[in-house]
Amino acid sequence: MINQLNPAPIIAQNVMDEIDKLKPLTGGEWDIKNNDDITQFKGSLKSQLLITQDDKCAYCGLPFGETGKTEIEHFAPKGGAIRPKHPEFAFTVKNLVLSCNLCNSPVKKGNYDTIEVKNADYNLCTFKIVHPYFDIHSLHYAWTNDREKILIQGISPEGLESIRVFKLDSTRHSEARTRIKVNAYILTIPGGADLIADALNYIP
Ligand SMILES: [Zn+2]
Numbered sequence: 330m331i332n333q334l335n336p337a338p339i340i341a342q343n344v345m346d347e348i349d350k351l352k353p354l355t356g357g358e359w360d361i362k363n364n365d366d367i368t369q370f371k372g373s374l375k376s377q378l379l380i381t382q383d384d385k386c387a388y389c390g391l392p393f394g395e396t397g398k399t400e401i402e403h404f405a406p407k408g409g410a411i412r413p414k415h416p417e418f419a420f421t422v423k424n425l426v427l428s429c430n431l432c433n434s435p436v437k438k439g440n441y442d443t444i445e446v447k448n449a450d451y452n453l454c455t456f457k458i459v460h461p462y463f464d465i466h467s468l469h470y471a472w473t474n475d476r477e478k479i480l481i482q483g484i485s486p487e488g489l490e491s492i493r494v495f496k497l498d499s500t501r502h503s504e505a506r507t508r509i510k511v512n513a514y515i516l517t518i519p520g521g522a523d524l525i526a527d528a529l530n531y532i533p
Pocket residue numbers: 386387388389390391396428429430431432433
């Protein structure tokens with residue numbers, strides 16, 4: 330399932346001080362090569378997020394093993410050196426999450442601009458989709474099932490928009506969620522691991 334991220338990663342002050350020297354950010358700074366501070370920032374962020382996110386995508390909530398490799402993703406897109414979008418938030422920790430290849434792909438989020446109303450202070454921006462750090466997810470999503478699959482419903486404009494952008498109601502997502510939950514449940518039953526092994530060897 331999709332969970333609100335808490336706490337946000339903490340980056341060492343000496344690294345942040347060096348990153349601050351890159352300001353004002355105008356685009357392309359994230360991709361500067363051979364800069365030890367940027368490498369440290371990314372490494373520290375990623376290792377903390379893997380723990381906070383429990384190896385799951387911040388957008389679809391599926392394990393990375395299910396959905397493809399892990400990328401640091403800018404929630405509000407930074408754009409590039411040539412076409413910057415929100416470059417000033419390129420190193421804003423609460424703008425950075427790990428997402429799967431599927432959610433970050435051009436057919437889903439891609440360069441979608443998540444900011445509804447921009448403010449120089451990132452914390453005061455408003456967003457079009459559910460924010461991984463700021464939003465209480467249960468106010469935006471509801472979960473039901475049709476006895477076969479776990480289904481997601483949007484119960485706010487941001488929840489509905491997240492479901493549309495990330496296709497969170499696709500059959501693939503529903504089936505993956507169901508499989509993970511059913512397996513977790515079976516493992517709570519004595520002999521559950523053997524039951525799963527038997528099931529995998531079962532030839533219908
Ligand atoms: Zn995802």
